[in-house]
Amino acid sequence: xxxxxxxxxxxxxxxxxxxxxxxxxxxxxxxxxxxxxxxxxxxxxxxxxxxxxxxxxxxxxxxxxxxxxxxxxxxxxxxxxxxxxxxxxxxxxxxxxxxxxxxxxxxxxxxxxxxxxxxxxxxxxxxxxxxxxxxxxxxxxxxxxxxxxxxxxxxxxxxxxxxxxxxxxxxxxxxxxxxxxxxxxxxxxxxxxxxxxxxxxxxxxxxxxxxxxxxxxxxxxxxxxxxxxxxxxxx
Numbered sequence: 001x002x003x004x005x006x007x008x009x010x011x012x013x014x015x016x017x018x019x020x021x022x023x024x025x026x027x028x029x030x031x032x033x034x035x036x037x038x039x040x041x042x043x044x045x046x047x048x049x050x051x052x053x054x055x056x057x058x059x060x061x062x063x064x065x066x067x068x069x070x071x072x073x074x075x076x077x078x079x080x081x082x083x084x085x086x087x088x089x090x091x092x093x094x095x096x097x098x099x100x101x102x103x104x105x106x107x108x109x110x111x112x113x114x115x116x117x118x119x120x121x122x123x124x125x126x127x128x129x130x131x132x133x134x135x136x137x138x139x140x141x142x143x144x145x146x147x148x149x150x151x152x153x154x155x156x157x158x159x160x161x162x163x164x165x166x167x168x169x170x171x172x173x174x175x176x177x178x179x180x181x182x183x184x185x186x187x188x189x190x191x192x193x194x195x196x197x198x199x200x201x202x203x204x205x206x207x208x209x210x211x212x213x214x215x216x217x218x219x220x221x222x223x224x225x226x227x228x229x230x231x232x233x234x235x
Contacts (some may be wrong), residue, residue: 024156041133043124043136112195
């Protein structure tokens with residue numbers, strides 16, 4: 001593994017990481033941001049927090065008027081915790097709750113709503129208006145930061161994705177079957193890939209990284225090398 005060092009502000013870049021659910025986007029993004037001494041923005045957490053707010057208020061996802069009003073009442077922040085960033089919704093730590101299956105079952109539907117996407121994209125662009133950030137999601141390289149210096153698109157074998165997601169939920173103490181996890185992944189993949197507004201797709205200038213047989217450390221080393229190449233090109 002290389003020796004990781006922080007980057008000076010004079011040659012900071014934006015790293016955009018996209019891909020399907022359970023391909024390790026957040027794991028890589030967090031580790032890469034730490035390695036580069038960059039900021040990390042978990043866009044998935046933003047959509048999950050929004051979904052949680054709508055679910056708590058029993059809102060109809062087809063009621064655009066109600067959703068637009070709700071967006072004005074939603075404030076999302078990231079604050080450091082002992083295990084990394086924690087997601088806060090209107091001042092409440094919701095990091096654990098937004099990772100539960102009820103939220104996972106609906107987040108792709110909420111993320112497909114154009115009003116929601118425009119609001120979240122605007123916040124994401126404002127957060128990272130200065131270079132020196134790693135951001136992961138579904139449309140970072142195609143919509144949010146089309147000019148990102150480094151774009152990665154993660155893929156993995158469906159069986160591996162299923163196992164990763166299942167193990168993650170079991171570790172969190174959530175009782176669930178592999179069949180239910182598979183159904184959720186297939187549902188989210190379909191919605192993410194077929195929605196009209198900013199569908200999940202690989203940017204033409206993105207580097208595809210299949211991590212089916214890679215450890216998190218191996219994946220990080222590859223991504224870090226790509227990032228350093230781009231950083232050196234900006235000098």
